Amino acid sequence: MTRHIQDWLYYSVYTTAQERDLMLQGRLKKMTAILGLFRSLLVVVSIVIIALLIYVLTIEKIRAIATLKLMGASNWVIVRLILEQSLVLTVASFGFAYVVVNFTSEKFPRTLVFIPAETLLTFGVMFVGGALASLLAIWQALRTPPSLALEG
Amino acid sequence: MEVLRVEALKKVYGSGELAVTALQDIDFSVRAGELMALLGPSGSGKSTLLLCISLILEPTGGLIVVNGQEIYRDAWTGIDVRRFRRENIGFVFQAQNLIPFLTAADNIALAMTLNKVSDRVARQRARELLEYLGIGHRADALPANLSGGERQRVAIGRALANQPPLILADEPTAALDTERGMKVMELLKRIAKERSSAVIVVTHDERMIAGFDSVYRLRDGRFAFDSSDRADPRRSAPARAEPGLTAPASTSADGTNSPRSEMRTQSPLAR
Numbered sequence: 313m314t315r316h317i318q319d320w321l322y323y324s325v326y327t328t329a330q331e332r333d334l335m336l337q338g339r340l341k342k343m344t345a346i347l348g349l350f351r352s353l354l355v356v357v358s359i360v361i362i363a364l365l366i367y368v369l370t371i372e373k374i375r376a377i378a379t380l381k382l383m384g385a386s387n388w389v390i391v392r393l394i395l396e397q398s399l400v401l402t403v404a405s406f407g408f409a410y411v412v413v414n415f416t417s418e419k420f421p422r423t424l425v426f427i428p429a430e431t432l433l434t435f436g437v438m439f440v441g442g443a444l445a446s447l448l449a450i451w452q453a454l455r456t457p458p459s460l461a462l463e464g
Numbered sequence: 465m466e467v468l469r470v471e472a473l474k475k476v477y478g479s480g481e482l483a484v485t486a487l488q489d490i491d492f493s494v495r496a497g498e499l500m501a502l503l504g505p506s507g508s509g510k511s512t513l514l515l516c517i518s519l520i521l522e523p524t525g526g527l528i529v530v531n532g533q534e535i536y537r538d539a540w541t542g543i544d545v546r547r548f549r550r551e552n553i554g555f556v557f558q559a560q561n562l563i564p565f566l567t568a569a570d571n572i573a574l575a576m577t578l579n580k581v582s583d584r585v586a587r588q589r590a591r592e593l594l595e596y597l598g599i600g601h602r603a604d605a606l607p608a609n610l611s612g613g614e615r616q617r618v619a620i621g622r623a624l625a626n627q628p629p630l631i632l633a634d635e636p637t638a639a640l641d642t643e644r645g646m647k648v649m650e651l652l653k654r655i656a657k658e659r660s661s662a663v664i665v666v667t668h669d670e671r672m673i674a675g676f677d678s679v680y681r682l683r684d685g686r687f688a689f690d691s692s693d694r695a696d697p698r699r700s701a702p703a704r705a706e707p708g709l710t711a712p713a714s715t716s717a718d719g720t721n722s723p724r725s726e727m728r729t730q731s732p733l734a735r
Contacts, residue, residue, distance in 0.1 A: 382520065
């Protein structure tokens with residue numbers, strides 16, 4: 313039967329296993345790659361946004377930071393405060409996105425499967441990214457002179 | 465007890481032909497419970513002197529001794545300056561510099577937690593300090609909801625938080641009206657006497673210095689004798705050196721004192 317059908321120019325015959333492989337290796341793999349690319353871009357954009365946000369928030373508080381330094385706060389205290397702020401923002405953003413995805417995924421035109429390991433990996437990448445996002449702000453805070461607090 | 469001693473302090477910015485001498489031959493000392501005013505026009509070196517005695521700016525030469533510890537002798541003596549500042553110096557700023565999202569009590573407690581005091585003890589002591597400063601009922605208010613005078617009281621409370629022997633106040637009344645400014649100054653006087661802290665107030669407002677134990681005037685980086693002191697005794701008494709502390713000033717024709725001498729004027733209200 314297979315041979316008979318394959319004699320036709322435009323027809324092929326696949327077994328169920330072959331069909332599955334064809335879908336996974338071909339069309340679905342490409343879609344997974346596209347989704348992965350989207351996810352990577354979103355992670356990078358999120359980290360850049362968080363970095364800019366943390367930087368702006370730090371600049372807003374630069375006088376308070378100078379005051380803390382003048383009062384004798386160690387560099388580690390300043391770094392910890394900025395890092396905490398960045399990580400809280402990152403975790404809150406991830407949590408918000410997670411809730412939104414769980415509520416809206418069923419309305420998505422295609423079936424989406426969330427693998428816990430991948431979600432965890434994304435969280436890990438975001439967490440590290442959140443820490444990296446605070447580097448610019450930390451650099452700015454550490455180079456702030458305590459004498460800034462005394463300026464009128 | 466001597467809380468701060470400064471000898472032959474010098475600060476030069478830049479080098480070579482571009483060198484600018486901001487401070488020269490600065491000698492003075494402040495004892496526990498003493499209230500000292502530092503006056504001078506802008507550019508006279510007040511800020512530089514404040515930064516040097518705050519241990520933020522490294523002088524070019526001289527000696528700084530705080531609370532019996534030699535901090536600077538022609539170079540930092542190797543002490544952990546930040547920690548030393550945290551434990552020994554309280555600051556009051558012109559703009560208060562309170563953390564806007566912390567309550568009055570938390571702003572004070574913060575200074576203590578930086579000094580490794582537990583949160584519970586810090587909060588309790590912060591409330592006690594606010595009571596002492598007369599604004600105990602405002603403990604849970606955010607700085608934005610406090611008046612200028614109340615904010616400055618909180619800032620004073622923060623300066624007192626770690627019971628430092630030395631309090632430096634930079635133009636603490638500049639952002640306040642005269643009445644509130646006077647009240648803040650009265651408070652600083654009370655603190656100096658009751659808590660035996662040495663309080664140095666940098667100000668340009670001579671109305672505020674009545675009752676100070678000593679008044680130093682800076683001009684062009686040196687302590688200078690102001691002829692108006694003689695002209696109006698109500699503003700401040702004729703210059704005199706305090707026995708046992710400093711050598712009598714030898715004032716030059718241009719109004720500046722000679723090297724290693726200082727001019728100390730004493731307010732009549734203090735006597």
